[in-house]
Amino acid sequence: MGSETENQYFLKAVEAFKRRFVVISPEHIILAVNDPGEGLDHSSVIGKICHQVFYNRPEPCLPCPIQKSKETGRPALQPKTGDYTDPAEIPCLYVYPIFNQNSQDNSIEAFVSLDFDLSTRGEFEDKAQSSNAFLRNLILSAVDGVIAADKKGRILIFNDMAAELFGYSVEEAMESLDIRDIYPDHKELEVMKALRSDDYGGRGKLRSYEVEVLHKNGEHIPINLNASIVYEGDREVATIGFFHDQRGINRMKAELEKTQMQLLQSEKMASLGKLAAGVAHQLNNPLSGITLFTKLVLEEYNLEEGAQKDLFRVMEDAERCRDTVKELLEFARQTKHIRRPHDINRAISRTLFLLENQSLFQNIIIEKELDPTLPPVHSDIQQLNHMFMNIILNAAQAMEGKGRLQIKTLFLPEKEQVRIEISDTGPGIPDEILSHIFDPFFTTKQEGEGTGLGLSLVYGIVQNQGGEIKARNLPGEGATFIIDLPIMPKDDGGSRSE
Ligand SMILES: Nc1ncnc2c1ncn2[C@@H]1O[C@H](COP(=O)(O)OP(=O)(O)OP(=O)(O)O)[C@@H](O)[C@H]1O
Numbered sequence: 001m002g003s004e005t006e007n008q009y010f011l012k013a014v015e016a017f018k019r020r021f022v023v024i025s026p027e028h029i030i031l032a033v034n035d036p037g038e039g040l041d042h043s044s045v046i047g048k049i050c051h052q053v054f055y056n057r058p059e060p061c062l063p064c065p066i067q068k069s070k071e072t073g074r075p076a077l078q079p080k081t082g083d084y085t086d087p088a089e090i091p092c093l094y095v096y097p098i099f100n101q102n103s104q105d106n107s108i109e110a111f112v113s114l115d116f117d118l119s120t121r122g123e124f125e126d127k128a129q130s131s132n133a134f135l136r137n138l139i140l141s142a143v144d145g146v147i148a149a150d151k152k153g154r155i156l157i158f159n160d161m162a163a164e165l166f167g168y169s170v171e172e173a174m175e176s177l178d179i180r181d182i183y184p185d186h187k188e189l190e191v192m193k194a195l196r197s198d199d200y201g202g203r204g205k206l207r208s209y210e211v212e213v214l215h216k217n218g219e220h221i222p223i224n225l226n227a228s229i230v231y232e233g234d235r236e237v238a239t240i241g242f243f244h245d246q247r248g249i250n251r252m253k254a255e256l257e258k259t260q261m262q263l264l265q266s267e268k269m270a271s272l273g274k275l276a277a278g279v280a281h282q283l284n285n286p287l288s289g290i291t292l293f294t295k296l297v298l299e300e301y302n303l304e305e306g307a308q309k310d311l312f313r314v315m316e317d318a319e320r321c322r323d324t325v326k327e328l329l330e331f332a333r334q335t336k337h338i339r340r341p342h343d344i345n346r347a348i349s350r351t352l353f354l355l356e357n358q359s360l361f362q363n364i365i366i367e368k369e370l371d372p373t374l375p376p377v378h379s380d381i382q383q384l385n386h387m388f389m390n391i392i393l394n395a396a397q398a399m400e401g402k403g404r405l406q407i408k409t410l411f412l413p414e415k416e417q418v419r420i421e422i423s424d425t426g427p428g429i430p431d432e433i434l435s436h437i438f439d440p441f442f443t444t445k446q447e448g449e450g451t452g453l454g455l456s457l458v459y460g461i462v463q464n465q466g467g468e469i470k471a472r473n474l475p476g477e478g479a480t481f482i483i484d485l486p487i488m489p490k491d492d493g494g495s496r497s498e
């Protein structure tokens, strides 16, 4: 407080004040008053209970502005009770708290209650009020969550979108939420530090700041935050933040990344296919030569039986090579993705035919249980080949070239789907990585041994077909991949399969 003279003037000013000005304790006891009211003097009012003296009520008024201010820690405005016909004439009670500056918890020491007429506020104030109301409406209906808080962390503004984003009702937030409650792990300290720094759009400003906030149910939500400190003169009085939910954008980004990865993997497979097709073409001519000339030698020369037998062996082997080359060409056929009816059993057999002579498969027992009544699937053959190739190679790699690979197909008539089960006797997929194996770039292999793109491509192919893929572990029995693919609709033009 100022000098003695200044204090005197203050007292005179309060006494000269035309409206009633009362200081009341949190227990509703009158501590000071400028005008006790008609027929009352200071001694009959001071130390008494306000609702008993002024309103002749045994209990506090309903609603009581002091009570309201006590609960919120903020000023309260309320029409005065009584018989008033013109709403503009209703006097208001305005109550504001005085905080105890000396106490540690900053508790409320007393309340100041003033009464005044709404109509005395004048036209100017009305205009200001209506433009304030417009601004307030703008904020409340913003598409981002808007939250303003005072220096103590109490919520001043909490719009409907904030309520949706954070899971608190507006009333709940206004009454009991603290701005610190909406950040996990004291992240509000980082936000305040960033706000006061020059790094994010200037001092007192925060532009496009990525942060996580905490929903009422404990969920962490990624947010793009724009915020600023509200100043009165040089004094910080509040902060206001615009919270933009990033979940939709993040989902789209992840989807895009996945598609890019799948494209990359498809390109990788396509260039491998080109290489294989090139090699196969190169082999085709000499193989035809070998077959042709062996036939000629057999026909034109009268060879002894042993030599003929050997040449037949050469013919047989050459024919086997030709079959392999044919399958390889079929496998790597460089065409656009064309959907046709395909027999899944044939696609599996073709993949196995190409793989089983590889050294990795030498000590792997392959058991096939293919349902001969399997209806065709409407699919692209290259994609089917890639799908089986990836899963079977993974199984062989997991078994480190030793074990049992089981491939089973069956028809699920009630779901109109075919099911393919591929099981191995490897170590299985550890539970903690089971939910990640279809993620692009997820691999447990050494650098250079795997890209982690195989299963993400498989997942994309199955999804494209409107199917479903699951991976499962049977303890001590390795991993099983189960793929369900819809069968070709009956009226889809053809039953021919390739
Ligand atoms: N049959 C299986 N048994 C055990 N783990 C498996 C099996 N199949 C896949 N996994 C696990 O899933 C991971 C991801 O497989 P994915 O095919 O996507 O990538 P990768 O095989 O590691 O690499 P790439 O296929 O590019 O060579 C593997 O690293 C492995 O940890």
Ligand SMILES: [Mg+2]
Pocket: 390, 393, 394, 450, 454, 455
């Ligand atoms: Mg793989």
